[in-house]
Amino acid sequence: MSLVAALDYPLHTLPAAALAPRLRVVLLGCGTVNAGVLAGLDAMASRIEIASIVTRKPRRKGDDRFAWLTDITAAFDTGPDLVIDGLPDCAAAEKALALAVERGIHVISANKAVIARRPDLEARARRAGTGFAYSAAVGGGVPVLETVARLKAAGETITHVRGVLNGTSNFVLGLLEKGIGFDEAVTAAQAAGFAEEDPGADLDGLDAAAKLALIARAAFDIAPDAHAIPADSLFDISTGQILGARENGLRYRQVAELASGADGVRASVRLIALPEDHALARVENEENAIEIRCASGTSVVLNGKGAGQTPTAGSVLSDVRALLAGIKAG
Numbered sequence: 001m002s003l004v005a006a007l008d009y010p011l012h013t014l015p016a017a018a019l020a021p022r023l024r025v026v027l028l029g030c031g032t033v034n035a036g037v038l039a040g041l042d043a044m045a046s047r048i049e050i051a052s053i054v055t056r057k058p059r060r061k062g063d064d065r066f067a068w069l070t071d072i073t074a075a076f077d078t079g080p081d082l083v084i085d086g087l088p089d090c091a092a093a094e095k096a097l098a099l100a101v102e103r104g105i106h107v108i109s110a111n112k113a114v115i116a117r118r119p120d121l122e123a124r125a126r127r128a129g130t131g132f133a134y135s136a137a138v139g140g141g142v143p144v145l146e147t148v149a150r151l152k153a154a155g156e157t158i159t160h161v162r163g164v165l166n167g168t169s170n171f172v173l174g175l176l177e178k179g180i181g182f183d184e185a186v187t188a189a190q191a192a193g194f195a196e197e198d199p200g201a202d203l204d205g206l207d208a209a210a211k212l213a214l215i216a217r218a219a220f221d222i223a224p225d226a227h228a229i230p231a232d233s234l235f236d237i238s239t240g241q242i243l244g245a246r247e248n249g250l251r252y253r254q255v256a257e258l259a260s261g262a263d264g265v266r267a268s269v270r271l272i273a274l275p276e277d278h279a280l281a282r283v284e285n286e287e288n289a290i291e292i293r294c295a296s297g298t299s300v301v302l303n304g305k306g307a308g309q310t311p312t313a314g315s316v317l318s319d320v321r322a323l324l325a326g327i328k329a330g
């Protein structure tokens, strides 16, 4: 039997996916985000092969379909084409992304802190022509960076960005408004998979500042230092203030803002008591909302799940699909 006869379709009509290369992938971390990514990658098995998965604690009872490692360098030695970073902000994550870029490995990351701190990595990857995407790093499942890119591609000049960008703070503020204690509210955010193991950056405004830094990079081609962006901390506001505002028809929200003017781009993360019918005051739980305004008068408002496994993993998987779509059959 000839080869062509053995196939369901003649060679000249093979779908592109059947000819396109299969990417070997290393997952860095397998917590809230990457456990969802791993499940979603199953559907891409014709294009994706999991080379290894790295976690901090050994997975004795891990799924033995995969090579579970605790050493990031050993994982790189399994020869990946793509690294999907679901690590927290830590030195190991920064080192791993730097190594990936150095070795010409595609990077997809949810790690806004490291991506914001190391603009050089994205610049270097772009120069080398390797993939470097981080849709999930801003807005969880809300396509913030994608919208900024589309507005710019349409010739718009973005002037103003304002929104609730940190799902954890919003979730905690919502519980504080109901009279729930601060520690209990933070624990509930962690249990729901919204907050980091160390939620300090969420509550101090640094997480929102890192997201502003990434939006500023996409919108204004600048790379501000997230730590230099003035930010109000939830630790500095009392439950009494929050409940008092509520009695007066106001709701505290963590509002992140970028404004471009003659004196450059101003950025801030502020806790503001907004009238309860204000669009940002109506953002509930872990939701995010953002308004992007342009010099032309165009204004885009986005709302959606800013954190949690399903929306965040969905954004990572959309980056994977975009990368696969861009890799031509050899």
Ligand SMILES: NC(=O)c1ccc[n+]([C@@H]2O[C@H](COP(=O)([O-])OP(=O)(O)OC[C@H]3O[C@@H](n4cnc5c(N)ncnc54)[C@H](OP(=O)(O)O)[C@@H]3O)[C@@H](O)[C@H]2O)c1
Pocket: 028, 029, 030, 031, 032, 033, 034, 054, 055, 056, 057, 058, 070, 072, 085, 086, 087, 088, 089, 090, 092, 110, 111, 112, 113, 136, 137, 140, 193, 194, 195, 196, 197, 306, 307, 308, 309, 312
């Ligand atoms: N959760 C969200 O809703 C959300 C939304 C947008 C962006 N993000 C970002 O996505 C990233 C991951 O968040 P997550 O919520 O999935 O975190 P997570 O649930 O805490 O999971 C982190 C994973 O990283 C592993 N890990 C931590 N330190 C490590 C090290 N030094 N070496 C090897 N593995 C290490 C952990 O291993 P063990 O399992 O052994 O502990 C765990 O599997 C973060 O950068 C976060 O900011 C999260």
